[in-house]
Amino acid sequence: MRLFRSDDLLGIARETMEFVLEASEETHPNEYMGFLRADDARDLDIDRDGQVITDVLVIPGTESSPTSASVRSHMKPNDMRSVGSVHSHPNGVLRPSDADLATFGQGEVHIIVGAPYGWGDWKAFDNEGNRRTLEVLDVEMPDEHFFDFTQEDIDRELGDANDDRGGFLSWLR
Numbered sequence: 001m002r003l004f005r006s007d008d009l010l011g012i013a014r015e016t017m018e019f020v021l022e023a024s025e026e027t028h029p030n031e032y033m034g035f036l037r038a039d040d041a042r043d044l045d046i047d048r049d050g051q052v053i054t055d056v057l058v059i060p061g062t063e064s065s066p067t068s069a070s071v072r073s074h075m076k077p078n079d080m081r082s083v084g085s086v087h088s089h090p091n092g093v094l095r096p097s098d099a100d101l102a103t104f105g106q107g108e109v110h111i112i113v114g115a116p117y118g119w120g121d122w123k124a125f126d127n128e129g130n131r132r133t134l135e136v137l138d139v140e141m142p143d144e145h146f147f148d149f150t151q152e153d154i155d156r157e158l159g160d161a162n163d164d165r166g167g168f169l170s171w172l173r
Contacts, residue, residue, distance in 0.1 A: 008050035011135035024088035037081040084109040
């Protein structure tokens with residue numbers, strides 16, 4: 001793991017963009033909202049310095065309607081992997097509103113996805129609301145993602161933890 005990352009944002013993983021489009025469509029007619037997180041490009045076998053968006057973090061308690069999505073500001077991520085935001089416009093308009101611009105301060109890229117949520121129905125913007133390019137990259141996603149586990153993994157972890165506490169599982173039998 002690198003202690004410092006390059007600030008150069010190279011693009012978004014295709015799998016991540018597919019997730020954004022699907023989540024936006026599933027949330028329709030309400031807005032979808034999430035925060036973008038990136039991994040070091042070299043960790044994704046890209047021989048360039050920079051970052052690639054690989055994750056979308058959805059904050060619990062996010063409220064959405066057909067005209068807005070809001071999150072409690074104290075719940076926003078503030079970590080080394082945070083690079084921006086994504087939200088949908090169910091009306092299909094692919095430009096930031098004044099309310100959007102007011103939320104664009106954190107991160108360097110903000111994606112707006114519009115109905116009908118196809119591959120051409122999104123645009124990326126910088127903090128000031130100016131269009132910016134964001135390449136969709138075919139990359140191998142990191143092996144360990146937050147929800148990348150099975151019930152067998154959970155059972156094994158619980159068993160290991162309980163065995164470390166003096167045979168708790170044998171006590172239950």
